Amino acid sequence: MRCSPGSVLNLLRSGRLRSCVRRGRNRLPLWLRKIWLYARLLVQSLCFNTLTDSDVVFDSIFEPVFWTVDYVTRWFGLLFVCLVVILTCSILAIAYMVLLPLILNTYSPPWIAWHICYGHWNLVMIAFHYYKAAKTSPGHLPTEKNDRPFVSVCKKCIMPKPARTHHCGICNRCILKMDHHCPWLNNCVGHFNHRYFFSFCLFMTLGCVYCSISGRNLFLDAYNALETNFQTAAPPYTLKERMIHKSIIYMWVLTSTVAVALGALTVWHAVLISRGETSIERHVNKKEGQRLAAWGKVYRNPFNYGKLNNWKVFLGVEKRSHWVTRVLLPSGHPPHGDGLTWDILPVRKDLIPV
Incomplete structure (x- = not known):
């Protein structure tokens, strides 16, 4: 099964990856070993199988940048x-x-x-x-x-x-x-x-x-x-x-x-x-x-x-x-529909005949 670059952070949080880090004989700090494993996993995702294309390569290379932007945005939200x-x-x-x-x-x-x-x-x-x-x-x-x-x-x-x-x-x-x-x-x-x-x-x-x-x-x-x-x-x-x-x-x-x-x-x-x-x-x-x-x-x-x-x-x-x-006027009414299913144009051309 193809390993998506987007799932790297989930793998980092998993107990399985932590156990691998703990079993390592490297005396480097834990946070540095996590970065090393993270980078190695990104490199491996580039040549995981024949389905790899330019989009996968781009996502893998820029995954640290995307993660950093997401983290900073989440922290600065408040x-x-x-x-x-x-x-x-x-x-x-x-x-x-x-x-x-x-x-x-x-x-x-x-x-x-x-x-x-x-x-x-x-x-x-x-x-x-x-x-x-x-x-x-x-x-x-x-x-x-x-x-x-x-x-x-x-x-x-x-x-x-x-x-x-x-x-x-x-x-x-x-x-x-x-x-x-x-x-x-x-x-x-x-x-x-x-x-x-x-x-x-x-x-x-x-x-x-x-x-x-x-x-x-x-x-x-x-x-x-x-x-x-x-x-x-x-x-x-x-x-x-x-x-x-x-x-x-x-x-x-x-x-x-x-x-x-x-x-x-x-x-x-x-x-x-x-x-x-x-x-x-x-x-x-x-x-x-x-x-x-x-x-x-x-x-x-x-x-x-x-x-x-x-x-x-x-x-x-x-x-x-x-x-x-x-x-x-202020109103807390819910939106139209549940967000899971949608009416398609050819089926209903006039949803609300007001």
């Missing part, structure tokens, strides 16, 4: 989550301590009501969807035996996997309808939390755009005030004035930067959702389309139900009122 929380809380502190008093003193009552209502609605949507995206399991293969159809066998888990399921090296398990592993969530984005992830990206982008636009004039005033004070050697600001101006500049620069970067990511995922595919499936479908094009055929994504139906399935919209209760 740090990235803390960074998201800290940066978001810093913007909230500036908004409540600096911007809100200015709004209450300078804006008319209708504009005050607008800023307070929209700002808090946006904040609730961001906090809810980030928490759900980070804490909800993306969906894993069931451990018990079942008769559900599968399309391939995972070379890492050595288990049959259904359509749209892929192995995550960081989580070290197969994920249902895997999109990608997000270090900012310290979690995979899959079937059961994909909607939460996209909604978080969308509302965070809207919140950053809102702060950037509404705080533009305050940013220009604060920047000009600091620049004028520096060039004319005017009497120094008080500590409170300097902190207020620097806080406004910090908030505007951070929210504007995140709005551009996260906005581009949100638009890209919106395009993928409209096409009925994930980030991984984008590459798979492109390669499959090129392969069939060489044979004079056209590839069609079997999970593309049309733009509107793709969004209805993704958002879980089953009737018109759900556009408000499930999209514009």
